[in-house]
Amino acid sequence: MAFFFKSREIRKGKMLDFNFRNPTNILFGRGKIATINEHISPGSRVLILYGGGSVRANGTLAQATAALAGYTLFEFSGIEPNPSYETLMKAVELVQDESIDFLLAVGGGSVIDGTKFVAAAALFEGEPWSILLDRGASIERALPMGTVLTLPATGSEMNRGAVVTRRALQAKLVFHSSHVFPQFSVLDPEKTYSLPLKQISNGVVDAYVHVMEQYLTYPVNAMVQDRFAEGLLLTLLEVGPRALADPEDYDLRANLMWSATMGLNGLIGAGVPQDWATHMIGHELTAAHGLDHAQTLAIILPSLLTVCQEDKWAKLLQYAERVWGLKGGGEETRIEAAIALTRKFFEQMRIKTHLSDYGIGEESIPRLLQQLETHGMVALGERQSVTLDVSKKILEMSL
Amino acid sequence: MAFFFKSREIRKGKMLDFNFRNPTNILFGRGKIATINEHISPGSRVLILYGGGSVRANGTLAQATAALAGYTLFEFSGIEPNPSYETLMKAVELVQDESIDFLLAVGGGSVIDGTKFVAAAALFEGEPWSILLDRGASIERALPMGTVLTLPATGSEMNRGAVVTRRALQAKLVFHSSHVFPQFSVLDPEKTYSLPLKQISNGVVDAYVHVMEQYLTYPVNAMVQDRFAEGLLLTLLEVGPRALADPEDYDLRANLMWSATMGLNGLIGAGVPQDWATHMIGHELTAAHGLDHAQTLAIILPSLLTVCQEDKWAKLLQYAERVWGLKGGGEETRIEAAIALTRKFFEQMRIKTHLSDYGIGEESIPRLLQQLETHGMVALGERQSVTLDVSKKILEMSL
Incomplete structure (x- = not known):
């Protein structure tokens, strides 16, 4: 196999071929959360997903809600660090029951990763756990989503990957799909001031x-x-x-x-x-x-x-x-x-x-x-x- | 104005706010031209635009044509370095006469810039020269386009800008619009071997x-x-x-x-x-x-x-x-x-x-x-x- 060669040799290798595409719209700077309505179809039924209460306590959730006046809004809270399949499947149920057509993740990498899974699982035919077992290959569509990032770390706000944990199996697995790129992500550095x-x-x-x-x-x-x-x-x-x-x-x-x-x-x-x-x-x-x-x-x-x-x-x-x-x-x-x-x-x-x-x-x-x-x-x-x-x-x- | 301060002072300035989005799909590597059909809707009427005869002589045009077997193909040649409004308007006419619905630029920055103008002008209501006069602000839609890059230089293959010259007025003007991002661009380094x-x-x-x-x-x-x-x-x-x-x-x-x-x-x-x-x-x-x-x-x-x-x-x-x-x-x-x-x-x-x-x-x-x-x-x-x-x-x- 081409990858094996004498270890210390400096391989005069050729750059590998690649396809690169990243369509996420980054909205970077102070107060950008107020502009998210420009990026969600009017009349959408929007589910806002978040973790614990910090985005409520620090006002970020209220800012998102204010920016989305005129939309029909729903909330799903309690996405934990290392988001669990068990929790996320409850969000999937809510999405299906309420005919949600846009997901807004407000939080860090765990909330965004979890929202990606919900976006794909809500439109998935068959048992959603198989999304993790085949690492995303079977995803053919997903609900559109955006993010308001509160914690710089994982890069999930501008990529096509996510990690989900199934507690019952002690399994933490990754999936990738172009269908789960966020359509937009708000990066406001001031949102990180209050982080532990x-x-x-x-x-x-x-x-x-x-x-x-x-x-x-x-x-x-x-x-x-x-x-x-x-x-x-x-x-x-x-x-x-x-x-x-x-x-x-x-x-x-x-x-x-x-x-x-x-x-x-x-x-x-x-x-x-x-x-x-x-x-x-x-x-x-x-x-x-x-x-x-x-x-x-x-x-x-x-x-x-x-x-x-x-x-x-x-x-x-x-x-x-x-x-x-x-x-x-x-x-x-x-x-x-x-x-x-x-x-x-x-x-x-x-x-x-x-x-x-x-x-x-x-x-x-x-x-x-x-x-x-x-x-x-x-x-x-x-x-x-x-x-x-x-x-x-x-x-x-x-x- | 905030930008003015004592010149040699090192301003403890803050990073400026920005929106960043770039949806172009880069297909990088040897032979990637053979995959362009995966990125153009089946049944499209495709106009291939190029400059002089070099892409014909070196086989790139034939490779593009071969990759697009099954599409209805048209050609427009003669886009010059510093592409001229006068030439490009002839391509616009062809696009409208033949109901073209996809443009493929094969060449360097001039061909790609010119194709961006054609993409916007073909669907523009009013005198297309005004696209240049308001620097693209009035563009509301454009035909979808892709590129096969033969000359690394301008970056036009992955951006929303273009430069067009109107010879009669000795005017060389720039326009920008998100509507003219190429949907894909083929970057095959071997295509540059034969360049002067x-x-x-x-x-x-x-x-x-x-x-x-x-x-x-x-x-x-x-x-x-x-x-x-x-x-x-x-x-x-x-x-x-x-x-x-x-x-x-x-x-x-x-x-x-x-x-x-x-x-x-x-x-x-x-x-x-x-x-x-x-x-x-x-x-x-x-x-x-x-x-x-x-x-x-x-x-x-x-x-x-x-x-x-x-x-x-x-x-x-x-x-x-x-x-x-x-x-x-x-x-x-x-x-x-x-x-x-x-x-x-x-x-x-x-x-x-x-x-x-x-x-x-x-x-x-x-x-x-x-x-x-x-x-x-x-x-x-x-x-x-x-x-x-x-x-x-x-x-x-x-x-």
């Missing part, structure tokens, strides 16, 4: 790892994608800690928000190999132990880069130089330093990076590996070389 | 200046946009000269192509002030003296950066450091060096950078200024500070 700092920490780490999953593989001479990815990493390094220190600095929040959206809207991943092993192993940690998504990424990524360094050698050197400014010394030293600095950045963002920090010990590893196997995650990474044995090493190094 | 090197020179300089028009203004703390712009400039500096030396290196042409598209698809310009004075002055040079578009940009930009350096001080320093690696010495010295290196790069790309190189002397300046005035170009640039007096200085410095 823990969510900013999670958001920065999540966005950083999204970029790394698409960047830190092997080189195919995709210069634009590499420069863009490095630009996002540098921006997150610059604004992340400052956004914790100064929560009402507009520019910091604006740059954080735009970085997170650009980090996972398909652009930097077009034409390059992608990894995603950190995410897949991390999903099992969340499903089994309830860790925040970003916590799992902060734990797994440094170990994965260490275990898989031979496969990622050339790109690790590029990362060390362009993102961390490391030029001198031997190659091993630079790579080790870049991985250590990555871990240090996560810790600086106040996210612990070892399983033991969360009370998870060696005895949990067999169960996690079993779940990876159950979900078919037996050949992960850009070379499909992260077998269960490699995942075991990564988890052991993460203790 | 002069067109690669022009394309690289055109793309470079597009990025500069959106980047080299004043800082508003738009970190992502700045990093992306710098990434494109660095890529063009790296691949431009090598693409002249080695015309059949796939990776060089792929990176050049993607840089040019990304340079003017709305992304790096979202939320930042923009200049475009170089383009507006350059358009008058083309209209009056027939210079290639890129030649006019290579002449005007270095002079404009010199004349307007006080207004652009902070960004010129950033450009000097991040793109050219200039850190030591006084600020004036770094800025002067960065502008000199920019000029040197254009010359290295084999584009002359003085009016005298093209036989244009001081006596031409009054006429050029008169045309700028006629076209309302009396307060250009990101601060509207490029008055006719400033344009005069820029032209004099370009002799």
Whole structure:
């Protein structure tokens, strides 16, 4: 297979072919929520979906409702972090009972992901769980939807992917479909001022790892994608800690928000190999132990880069130089330093990076590996070389 | 007005609000032309528009025709560089006579720009020249269109703008409309192998200046946009000269192509002030003296950066450091060096950078200024500070 070649060799590879399309209309800036009515057909029956009470408490929900005077409005609340199939199916029922024809997600990645599932499931023929089992392939249509983003992190506001958890099965699964691109997304940086700092920490780490999953593989001479990815990493390094220190600095929040959206809207991943092993192993940690998504990424990524360094050698050197400014010394030293600095950045963002920090010990590893196997995650990474044995090493190094 | 402040002050400005949407589907890679039928409604009457005979000679036209077996096809050839209103109106007539319902542009920026005009003019009520006079504001619909790009340069394949020249009036005018986004664009780097090197020179300089028009203004703390712009400039500096030396290196042409598209698809310009004075002055040079578009940009930009350096001080320093690696010495010295290196790069790309190189002397300046005035170009640039007096200085410095 073309992807296998001597690991440390710098492959004079060709940029991979790709199709890229992203039709989401981004409405970026202060007060943009007041303009959403320009983007929803008049007379629509609109269901507003959200999570806990924070969007009600901070006025965002009222602003959305005010912007939609003249529409017939419905509400569905209680979409949880790592949105569950069980909860979302209640929303699907409401959509069908009330003949809803537009969905408005108000919240962060979980609410938006959940709304994408509702959009597809409401028009799906057959058992909606199969949407997750075939990763979206069977989706032929979806209700139109828009979003008001309150938490910069996942990029879901401008992409075609979503993650849904089925608690009964301890399964956290991903699906993709062009039918669930939001038609518009409001990105108002001021909406993030009132977020708990823990969510900013999670958001920065999540966005950083999204970029790394698409960047830190092997080189195919995709210069634009590499420069863009490095630009996002540098921006997150610059604004992340400052956004914790100064929560009402507009520019910091604006740059954080735009970085997170650009980090996972398909652009930097077009034409390059992608990894995603950190995410897949991390999903099992969340499903089994309830860790925040970003916590799992902060734990797994440094170990994965260490275990898989031979496969990622050339790109690790590029990362060390362009993102961390490391030029001198031997190659091993630079790579080790870049991985250590990555871990240090996560810790600086106040996210612990070892399983033991969360009370998870060696005895949990067999169960996690079993779940990876159950979900078919037996050949992960850009070379499909992260077998269960490699995942075991990564988890052991993460203790 | 908020844009005016003490020139050398580094404004702690806020990122500007913006809406960003770009629905064009990019089909990137070898042989993608064979897939265009997947993106045009079955049974369509398709008009293929192109320029001279090169797309016929090199087989691209035949590939497009082969991909569209089963459609009713028409052809319109002869769209010239700097496409003329006079020529395009003949295509409009053909579209109306033959009830065409899809336009396929096969060529470079001129063919694509011209096709955008035809798409809008064919459905326009009233005199189509008014599309240019109000810069596209009156466009309410357009025929759907797609493109097969053969020349990386203008970015027209993934944006909503076009430039049309009316020879009888010596007028070269721009219009924009969301209705003329191509539905798809094929970017196959191998299609550029047979281009005359002069067109690669022009394309690289055109793309470079597009990025500069959106980047080299004043800082508003738009970190992502700045990093992306710098990434494109660095890529063009790296691949431009090598693409002249080695015309059949796939990776060089792929990176050049993607840089040019990304340079003017709305992304790096979202939320930042923009200049475009170089383009507006350059358009008058083309209209009056027939210079290639890129030649006019290579002449005007270095002079404009010199004349307007006080207004652009902070960004010129950033450009000097991040793109050219200039850190030591006084600020004036770094800025002067960065502008000199920019000029040197254009010359290295084999584009002359003085009016005298093209036989244009001081006596031409009054006429050029008169045309700028006629076209309302009396307060250009990101601060509207490029008055006719400033344009005069820029032209004099370009002799």
